[in-house]
Amino acid sequence: MSQLQQQITSFISTAKVDKLSAKNTNNAEESAFTEKNGDKQNIINPAKRLHSCLSSSSDHSICIENELDEIKQSLKNVPKKSELTEIENEEVVDENNKKATESVRLGNWNEQYSRKKNVKIYHLPENRNEDLPHSLLNELKNQVKLDINPSEVVAMHRIPGKEGSPRPVLIKFLRMDTKISLLRKKKAINEALKVRIGDDITKLNQGLLNRLYQHDNVISSWYFNGHVYGSDEEGTRHRFEIFDDINKKLKK
Structure with a gap:
């Protein structure tokens, strides 16, 4: 056999072997991604791993641990039941405090309104057998020329006061005009x-x-017609409520 024929024979043998190897390799790859079903072949995609699964082991134990860690991290921002209960309780307490404050404020206003026709007289000498209101009305008539009809007086009596001092006299007038006439000569x-x-x-x-x-x-403070007032160093008058912060009110 000539040298040229030997080279041609060797080339053909090598080509057959390479082709056969390539065919076997392709068949092996196809068998991993195909499944025969009758006369048809369906392509099956390999299962995708979760993004948190970094393990190549078949039991996926590390994968599960990573997923649990992610769940725990996400649950850290979720309020606990005890925290929610505490927040709800604080809101309930705040709301109850507001209602209680408003109730006291309105109660005080109503009580003060019911006293608008009343006056108190302090330091009036007290006698054991005194005859109120006639004795006081007579003194007012004789001393300051203020004549008040007894029918204008709803009630006049002593009320508890400081020990060692005459008890104050509370007078309840029938009409506001009668009270005003008394205060004009105060x-x-x-x-x-x-x-x-x-x-x-x-x-x-x-x-x-x-x-x-x-x-x-506060330079001066006084009560007038159901309200409490006070004036600051600049002479500005302010009206105060019982729950007011005096410092904040003075800055307004």
Whole structure:
């Protein structure tokens, strides 16, 4: 056999072997991704792993652990039942406090309104057998020329006061006009009878007046027609409620 024939024979043998190898390789790859079903072949995609699954092991144990870690991280931002209960309780407490505050404020207003025709007289000498209201009305008539008809007086009696001092006299008038006529001569009455006349103020309003009196930035404080007032260093008048923050109110 000539040298040329030997080269041709070797080339053909090598080509057959390479072709056969390539065919076997393709068949092996197709068998991994195809499934025979009768005369048809359906292509089956390989199962995709979850993004958190980084393990190549067949039991997926590391995959499950990673998924559980992700779930735990996401649950950290979810409020616990105890936290929700605490928030709800705080909201309920705040709402109840607001209702209670408003209830006290309205109650104080109603009580003060019911006293609008009343006056109190302090330091009036007290006698064991005194005859109120006739004795006081006679003194007012004789001392300051103020003649008040007894029918204008709904009630006049002593009320508890400081120990060692005469008990204050509470007067309830029938009409507001009668009270006004008395207050117009308040200065004369105070000087003639050595007493002090004032409005019948609720305990809460009196406490507010005391706080205003003791405040460094309040020059004067007073009660008028159901409300409490105070003036600051610049002479500006402010109206105060029982739950007001005095410092904040003065800045307005």
